[in-house]
Amino acid sequence: MAITFEHVTHIYQPDGPLAYQGLTDVNFTIDEGSFTAIIGQTGSGKSTLVQHMNALLKPTKGIIKIGNRTITPETKNKHLKPLRQKVGMVFQFPEQQLFAETILDDISFGPQNFGMDETTAHKIALQMLELVHLPTSIAEKSPFDLSGGQMRRVAIAGVLASQPEVLILDEPTAGLDPRGHKELMDLFAQLNQEGTTIILISHQMEDVAQYAQQVLVMDQARLVRDDTPQVIFNDAEFLNKHNLLQPESTQFARELERKGFKFSSLPITEEQLVKQLLPQLGGSHG
Template sequence: MEITFEHVTHSYDANSPMANLGLDDVSLKIDDKKFTAIVGQTGSGKSTLVRHINALLKPTSGKLTVGDRVITSETNNKNLKPLRKKVGMVFQFPESQLFEETVEKDIMFGPMNFGFSESDAKDAAHEMIELVGLSKDYLQKSPFDLSGGQMRRVAIAGVLASNPETIILDEPTAGLDPVGRHEIMDLFKNLQSKGRTIILITHNMDDVANYADEMAVMSQGKLVASGLPSDVFNNQDLLKNDLLTLPQSAQFAQSLAQKYFQFNKLPITIDELSAEIKQQVNGD
């Protein structure tokens, strides 16, 4: 499902003296079935941007198109369920939203809210619990008896159970150890390979380098860059102005370039860095 922002501005408290811009004339296309990362410093407008996609926020001016749905300042709150069924949001620390007495009921809540029958919602819960890496044995447990990582998987299963076409992830790996982080990111990359559009908000540049097909950089409510990660991470203006930090592989490549190696373009993943070093050492 393609998503297009056209000159979207969003002002918080628009009609008061405290008005401030959350988004400032943003135009951006998020391609269907791609993995797109949205990055930027805290307060740059990342979360404000993605909350427009399912009309949790609406433009003060401009418009965005989500699939066949156009959202403007005039969009009312009626008939938004079809849109919100298509766009699932995994907020930071989603486990804090768990509330049912069993894991099964928690996962079923979203689908039933979107009109699934109880039987279909239960089938979805049984399918999604395994998709997120937990066995069906967990379904009858209380979500509050689980570990933090397990609770997060249950919360993600609840979002996936409604079968959204687009999944928005707002720092989905915050607080997880490296193993847990990789498992969660691999899960979403797998979902993308099966036809979902994935939109990731993150401060982790290694996740951007390793998983994203495209990226966008926000600063003070403005879109300051977008494109392929390999191109954006090699944008010297962004780096000089502290609008972007480099993945670890690119940082290491920078240190190597001061001593032994030359890189026409900074490698941004371990595989790219290894290939570059091997090529230069062997003289290929």
């Protein structure tokens, strides 16, 4: 499912004295099956943007196209339930959304809510447990008996159980240890390789550089850049202007440049850094 925003503006509480701009004239397209990252300072409009992608919010002005569905300010909520099955959203700290008595019931709630019978929903729930690297033997336990990292996996399994075509992730690894972080990011990369469109909000520039093909940069409710990670992270002036950091590999490469190393294009991942460094280390800097 491709997603296109055409001149989308969102105003919170538009008719009241506390009205404020959430989005201003935003235009972009996310291709089906892609991995897109959304970056920007806190309060820049990232969460407002993604909440339009499964119609938790509707535009005040403009048009949003998600697959073959079009959303305008006049779209009625009753027409949006099928869309929310296609576009799954994992909020920040999703473990706070767990509520059922057992892990199995929690994961199977979504599919049943969309009309699936209980037996099939439970079968899918067990498959989702395996997908997020949790043993099916815990299915009858309370989700509240798990560790924080395990609870997050259960919450993500619950979103995946509805088999969305688009998965939106709002800082999905916040607070996790490095191992838990890498396992979840590898899972999202695997889902993307299998055809799921992934949209990631992140402050982790290393993840953006490693996994994304497209980066949307938000600042003060506006989309200020839509480009590849390679182009954006090589534009130090732009990043400084919008208070964004380069990935650690890029920062390290800039330090090495000052010491005489040469880079055709600043590397943005460890893999790129090593690839450009090795020939030089074997030569005059060896």
